[in-house]
Amino acid sequence: MSKFGFKLTPSGTINYDQGDFRLAEFIDQHEPSSRLCISCGACSATCTGGAFAKLEMHKIHLFIKRGMSDNVKTQIQNCMYCGKCQLVCPRGVNNRNVIRLILTHFKI
Amino acid sequence: MTTLKYQTVIIGGGVAGMAAATELHKSGSKVVLIEGNKKLGGQVNNWYKVFPNFRPASEIVNSLSTNLLKDKIPVLLETSITHIESNSGNYILKSNQGQVIEAETVLLATGFNTFDPSGKEEYGYGIYPNVLTSVELEQRLKTNTNGISPKRIALVHCVGSRDEKVNRLHCSKVCCVSAVKQAIELKEFYPNAEIICLYMDLRMYDNGFEELYRDAQLQHNIKFIRGRLSECALNIEKDLVLKIQDTLAGLPMKLTVDQLILMVGKEAHQLPQFDESIIIEKASHGFIKPADSHLNPNTTSQPGIFCCGTTSGPKTIQETISDARSASLAVCDYLNKK
Amino acid sequence: MAFDPLVIPFSLGLIFLLIVVFYKYYTWIRQMPKPKNPPKGLNRIKAYFDASIEVIMESLLHRKIFKQNKLLGYMHMSIAFGWFMLIVVGNLEAKMTSTNAINPPYFPIFLNFFAPDRSLTPGHGIFSFTMDLFLAMVLSGLLLAFIKRSKSRLFGMRRTSKMRGMDKIALYSLWLIFPLRLFAESFNAYNHNSGNFLSANCGDFFATFLPVAQLEYSMWVLYSLSLGVFFVALPWSRYSHIPTEVVLIFIRHLGYRSCVKPTGYNMFDLYSCSRCGICIDQCQINILSETNKTVTAHYIYDMRVGNKNDFGLYSCLACGRCEEACPVGIKTVDLRIGKRYSETPQTVVKYNVPKPLKPTAHNVGYFSGCMGKLTPSVIESMHTIFRAANENVLHIDKEDGICCGRPLILSGRVDQAAQLIQLNKDRIVASGIKTLVTSCPICLKTFKEDYDLNIEVIHHSEYIEQLLETRKIKTKFTNQNVAYHDPCELGRGLKIYDAPRNVIRNVAILSENPNKNERELCCGGSLAGIALSQEQKQTLASDAIHQIIDNETKALITSCPLCKKSFTQTSVIKVMDIAEIISQNLILPAEHKVKEKQHVQEFVNYN
Structure with a gap:
């Protein structure tokens, strides 16, 4: 399809009505601080792992909350757990625990 | 020692204190204004021009202090109140100059301090000479001493505001529009430089603010990037390298700038020491908590002690002066009922 | 061979215990990889000897607990050592009494039952006295253990552990064993007119109001039962430590x-x-x-x-x-x-490796660590110190810094960490440096323990200490009072306590806090505390600060960027890294002053 210059991808829009919110609920329950994220992006900018692979913490929060949790599966494994994202977070989101919970949820 | 007697003591000779003093004097109250510094004006003295119309800040201070002079309202400069105790419905205030003042009411106009960003180390304040606070920039603008031809300057919003890491969760209200104002001033100073605002949210809530923002974009070509600065380092040329996330483009961004301005937030100024019997309730952000933020915004939890201006939270100059005037009504009301 | 059905519970319990314990130890030992540096030859014999001494000193006499609190030490010692001696002396006495070459294991335990009259046994008086003495010792320990349940503060403990599940069964049976033995022995002493200071007197006393002749046999049965129950419960209770600790001491001495x-x-x-x-x-x-x-x-x-x-x-x-x-x-x-x-399921993802460092002529490499990026004053202070010492230093992670891997290890993702370790190691080796200085104790620990770098790896406090000792930098003394906080990974983790203190004493008055060195408190920001909220971390930090500083303290000095960050969030006084306080108090020769001035000037004038 791509040779026609466009693709029909389900990820082109956010289908909120048919989102998969199981991960969102799981994280919401175990790490409520994730609700506080305002997508300021400080975490993604400072990310040590993000310099060498794709990893944008604030987008991970967004994807999960939009019911698009499949999008975070591969990204999340790039985390180096250094904790800088948490030190710069103005909202006190416990990002490392969120990552741990995602890994637990997906059993990866 | 003789005890000076007044109906109302106003602590703090900033714009709030001055405005309240004039109003209270007009309503016939015997009032004294106490200021810790050598001159009146408080924090507004540190500003060069004010938003949204670039009026010189000194104009406002001068206008208010001229009124005081005209009305011959007593002012004690270089005086700070060290202790306040209550005495059968009145208050006894002691100053560092040794004066003892008895008053029926006390109006707190102690105002705010600006946040000291040296604790926010990753922004490089106090480490790299080219990182300065918005207050320091005002001084440099005023005295025309801001170095020569920077190519790019970034202004960081929300430094010491809305930041759990420095225990300041509140919004300081004026930094957003201050940043836009300073960006325009910088652009006028350095027409060839690129001026960038790094913001989390732009809170252009009051009259003229949104217009100023529009102006900044259209007339002055100020750039706005939505992302919070996370770290600041030096490159070999000693330029500042900023790491931010352009959250709207969805990509991490490296940005080299010559100068970094930190829009420091407001935090509560220390209050005088009160006797144990006097209880002044504070809100979670450290400012005084009014008895009723809608209906009695100037009444504190202690009868006879009032607050005005930024003593009860961040405000613009305009809001501060209105609040001071409303406080003088509350004080008069209290004195009349007494 | 002497036998009575009353020994059955004891014997079955013992057999069960031995089977379970040996099976467990066998499987665990098979799961142990060979030690890296096992003691060989004479050292191996010495290892066995040392282990035996340690077993006596720790497992029996509980020397370390004595050091902590004498009463608590006595409690543990009296039960362990007393019981051990009861078994040893009992076996000796049984050996002397019986004519058989081998006695069944229950024989010494129930010796008084099987051979109540041993007046002909050589050394009878001594045996009977020592057996009573050690029984009294164990009983005193039990009494203390009983008191400790409710009054743990007497034993130097604010809180004590709660009994759960199988522990309760084991504990109650353990508590019963020795009182029951006392009953059985004292009744036996009365009935056979034997015993010593404890059993004889107790026997006389009980006989005044109890039908001891009829009760003796049932006491022996209950004694046997309590032992049997204890043995069965032991492998699933806290008391599994009794045999396991001994084995642990041996395998530790053998290099595992x-x-x-x-x-x-x-x-x-x-x-x-x-x-x-x-x-x-x-x-x-x-x-x-x-x-x-x-x-x-x-x-x-x-x-x-x-x-x-x-x-x-x-x-x-x-x-x-x-x-x-x-x-x-x-x-x-x-x-x-x-x-x-x-x-944690172990997955390994690949990173886009930054370009390798080219070999350089630098002798010293500096690794500021991930956290260093958020504490630029530490990095700048180090650079000031490097300049002052005329050291040409390669800043390895100035750009493209890869995490050292320790945070991943702490989170359990050990295999992923191994990849980072390899990436970093390649960079460090390729740079050709001889000494690696790091500001971050977290990195330092993993560089030392997991990297196998064949170069000197030191913390910046040790490096500064070297510079001061070799007079490469000079400092001036200020009269300010400072406190020092030992970062966990540097202090307990790597036992580096003196270097930072020696450095600080060059520039300030160091006041020590009661929790210093191995008892130092964590700043709360530890990367291991994944599930702790921001608020909880701040509570820990502020509690630690208040225990470390006093009213006189002007600054809190630490030597870990993460500790500095955690403390800064809540501290009422200035928090500084050791590098900062040194760089602020450097005495620079005239030519350096010019250099430093230039350094600052380059900032202010935009080229």
């Missing part, structure tokens, strides 16, 4: 070490815990909750019985205070990380 990837060694560690509770007061999580589920004594219980305790697992700071206090020397941090490892 614990590992963050769980091995059989970790199992020995796990079952060597007596849950004595000494670690409980050490755990800083106590200030966060009334019922501390994180503290090792409780967590080990959950680990043994397989209870899910996610908060306990992931809130642990891995500060090592419990490990330092543990009288058994259990590697509590490795146990917890091992558990995290086994709970």
Whole structure:
């Protein structure tokens, strides 16, 4: 399809009505601080792992909350757990625990 | 020692204190204004021009202090109140100059301090000479001493505001529009430089603010990037390298700038020491908590002690002066009922 | 051969215990990888000898607990050593009494039952006295243990461990064993007109109001039963530490070490815990909750019985205070990380490796660490010091800094960490430096323990100490009073306590806090405490600060960028890194002053 210059991808829009919110609920329950994220992006900018692979913490929060949790599966494994994202977070989101919970949820 | 007697003591000779003093004097109250510094004006003295119309800040201070002079309202400069105790419905205030003042009411106009960003180390304040606070920039603008031809300057919003890491969760209200104002001033100073605002949210809530923002974009070509600065380092040329996330483009961004301005937030100024019997309730952000933020915004939890201006939270100059005037009504009301 | 049905419960219990214990030890030993540096030849004999001495000093006499609190030490010693001596002396006496070459194991235990009249046994008087003496000793220990349940403060413990599950059965049977033995022995003494100061007198006393002749046999039965029940409960209770600790001491002396990837060694560690509770007061999580589920004594219980305790697992700071206090020397941090490892499926993702460093002529490399990026004043201070010492230093992670891997290890993702370790190692080796200086104790620990770098790896406090000793830099003394905080990874982790203090004493008056060195508190920001909220971390930080500083303290000095960050968030006084206080108090020769001035000037004028 791509040779026609466009693709029909389900990820082109956010289908909120048919989102998969199981991960969102799981994280919401175990790490409520994730609700506080305002997508300021400080975490993604400072990310040590993000310099060498794709990893944008604030987008991970967004994807999960939009019911698009499949999008975070591969990204999340790039985390180096250094904790800088948490030190710069103005909202006190416990990002490392969120990552741990995602890994637990997906059993990866 | 003789005890000076007044109906109302106003602590703090900033714009709030001055405005309240004039109003209270007009309503016939015997009032004294106490200021810790050598001159009146408080924090507004540190500003060069004010938003949204670039009026010189000194104009406002001068206008208010001229009124005081005209009305011959007593002012004690270089005086700070060290202790306040209550005495059968009145208050006894002691100053560092040794004066003892008895008053029926006390109006707190102690105002705010600006946040000291040296604790926010990753922004490089106090480490790299080219990182300065918005207050320091005002001084440099005023005295025309801001170095020569920077190519790019970034202004960081929300430094010491809305930041759990420095225990300041509140919004300081004026930094957003201050940043836009300073960006325009910088652009006028350095027409060839690129001026960038790094913001989390732009809170252009009051009259003229949104217009100023529009102006900044259209007339002055100020750039706005939505992302919070996370770290600041030096490159070999000693330029500042900023790491931010352009959250709207969805990509991490490296940005080299010559100068970094930190829009420091407001935090509560220390209050005088009160006797144990006097209880002044504070809100979670450290400012005084009014008895009723809608209906009695100037009444504190202690009868006879009032607050005005930024003593009860961040405000613009305009809001501060209105609040001071409303406080003088509350004080008069209290004195009349007494 | 002497036999009576009353020995059956004891014997069955003992057989059961031996089978279970040997089966467990066999499987654990098979799961242990060969030690890296096992003692060889004479050293091996010495290792066995040293281990035996340690078993006597620690497992029997409980020297380390004595050091902590005399009463607590006596309590543990009296039960362990007293019981051990009862077995030894009892066996000797049985040997002397019986004409058989081999006695069944129950014979010495029930010696008075089988051979009540031993007046002809050589040394009878001494035997009877020592047996009574050690029984009295054990009983005094039991009495103390009973008191400790409710009055733990007498024993120097604010909190003590709670009994759970199988522990209760084992505990109650243990409490019964010796009183029942006392009854059986004293009734026996009265009935046969034997015994010594304890059994004879007790026998006379009980006989005044009890039909001791009729009761003696049932007491022996109950004694045998309590022993049997205790033996059956032992492998599933805290008392499994009795045999396991002995084996642990031996394998440790033979060069086996614990590992963050769980091995059989970790199992020995796990079952060597007596849950004595000494670690409980050490755990800083106590200030966060009334019922501390994180503290090792409780967590080990959950680990043994397989209870899910996610908060306990992931809130642990891995500060090592419990490990330092543990009288058994259990590697509590490795146990917890091992558990995290086994709970985390290990996946390895590939990173886009930054371009390798080119070989340089620099002798010294500087690694500021991830956290260093958020504490630029540490980096700038180090550069000032490097310039002052005329050291040409390669800043390895100025750009493209890769994490050292320790945070991933602490989170349990050990295999992923191995990749980072390899990437970093390649960079460091390729740069050709001879000395690696790092500002971050977290990096330092993993550089030293997991990297196998054949170069000198030192912390910046040690490096500054060297510069001061060789007079490469000079400092001026200020009269300000400062306190020093030992970062967990630098202090307990690597035992570097003196270098930072020596450095600080060059520039300021150092006042020590009661929790210094191995008892130092964690700043709360530890990367291991994954499940702790921001608020909880700040509570820990502010509690630690208040214990470290006093009213005179002008600045809190630390030597870890992460500790600095955690403390700055709540501190009422200035928090500084050791590099900062040194760079601020450098005495620079005239030519350096010019250089420093230029350095500053280059900032202000935009080129």
